[in-house]
Amino acid sequence: MARTALTREEVLDTAAELVRQHGPDALTMRGLAARLGTAVTSIYWHVGNRESLLDALVERTVREMGAIxxxxxxxxxxxxxxxxxxxxxxxxxxxxxxxxxxxxxxxxxxxxxxxxxxxxxxxxxxxxxxxxxxxxxxxxxxxxxxxxxxxxxxxxxxxxxxxxxxxxxxxxxxxxxxxxxxxxxxxxxxxxxxxxxxxxxxxxxxxxxxxxx
Structure with a gap:
């Protein structure tokens, strides 16, 4: 059964970890949904399509680098x-x-x-x-x-x-x-x-x- 409680930050955290470990080519919406134990439609609802997800990861990385x-x-x-x-x-x-x-x-x-x-x-x-x-x-x-x-x-x-x-x-x-x-x-x-x-x-x-x- 797919999980129901999911936040945008949790999606981004998991996506960022996948990219850190294996690179952006390894980041697929289906793979991310499987890692989170949720439906692909839930991922789209939180972050949009894959390109929007990559944009969000980039913006987040820029913000994190600003914390120095x-x-x-x-x-x-x-x-x-x-x-x-x-x-x-x-x-x-x-x-x-x-x-x-x-x-x-x-x-x-x-x-x-x-x-x-x-x-x-x-x-x-x-x-x-x-x-x-x-x-x-x-x-x-x-x-x-x-x-x-x-x-x-x-x-x-x-x-x-x-x-x-x-x-x-x-x-x-x-x-x-x-x-x-x-x-x-x-x-x-x-x-x-x-x-x-x-x-x-x-x-x-x-x-x-x-x-x-």
């Missing part, structure tokens, strides 16, 4: 916190982000995070073109890092791998470097270190030598 809020005591720390949150949000929903991009809403999606960054670089003393450069540099760092991570996830197994390619000779007689490069990269740590270095460099332009810790 900076944390920390200094502008540098708060900028790094925005960068970390934005990276995690992008990594968590690649298929939904791709749908946002396909509908030409990428700039709108990034606007709340950009405005948070603008506030922090203003607080740090950067204005005008330098402030814009700092905001874009941080954004490009985030997006570029995410693209590299996504590419590595899809890449085939490498042979030979890092563990056999790096030795004392290839590392120019630096065994510590060889050992480190032979180990898999730690994306979270690497991202934090690279963003901290970038932010400190950018804020130094305004005479703000604040360490992002």
């Amino acid at each position: 809020r900076p944390t920390g005591r200094t502008p540098a720390t708060r900028i790094v916190s925005v960068a970390r949150q934005l990276r995690l949000e992008l990594l968590a929903r690649p298929h939904l982000i791709a749908m946002v991009h396909e509908r030409g809403l990428t700039e709108r999606m990034f606007l709340p995070a950009q405005r948070a960054l603008v506030h922090e670089v203003h607080t740090a003393g950067l204005r005008g073109a330098r402030a814009a450069e700092a905001v874009r540099a941080v954004q490009f760092q985030i997006v570029g890092f995410v693209l590299v991570e996504r590419n590595q996830e899809r890449a085939p197994v490498q042979s030979p791998g890092q563990d056999t390619l790096w030795d004392t000779e290839t590392a120019e007689d630096d065994p510590g470097l060889a050992r480190a490069l032979a180990r898999p990269a730690r994306p979270d740590k690497l991202f934090a270190a690279s963003v901290r270095a970038l932010v400190d460099s950018l804020l130094t332009q305004a005479g703000t030598r604040t360490s992002a810790t």
Whole structure:
């Protein structure tokens, strides 16, 4: 027997989870109805047709990305916190982000995070073109890092791998470097270190030598 109690948010939650797991091509109205234990007509009543459902998921994704809020005591720390949150949000929903991009809403999606960054670089003393450069540099760092991570996830197994390619000779007689490069990269740590270095460099332009810790 089909269920009767169903809300629009429940439909969107389940649809978003299907897209996260399997991509938009896996989202069918019949499959969604089966997952929810309801009739297809009930899905149409709540969200319209499949295209309307995809539009609703895109709009919801844009809203969720706008929930990023900076944390920390200094502008540098708060900028790094925005960068970390934005990276995690992008990594968590690649298929939904791709749908946002396909509908030409990428700039709108990034606007709340950009405005948070603008506030922090203003607080740090950067204005005008330098402030814009700092905001874009941080954004490009985030997006570029995410693209590299996504590419590595899809890449085939490498042979030979890092563990056999790096030795004392290839590392120019630096065994510590060889050992480190032979180990898999730690994306979270690497991202934090690279963003901290970038932010400190950018804020130094305004005479703000604040360490992002």
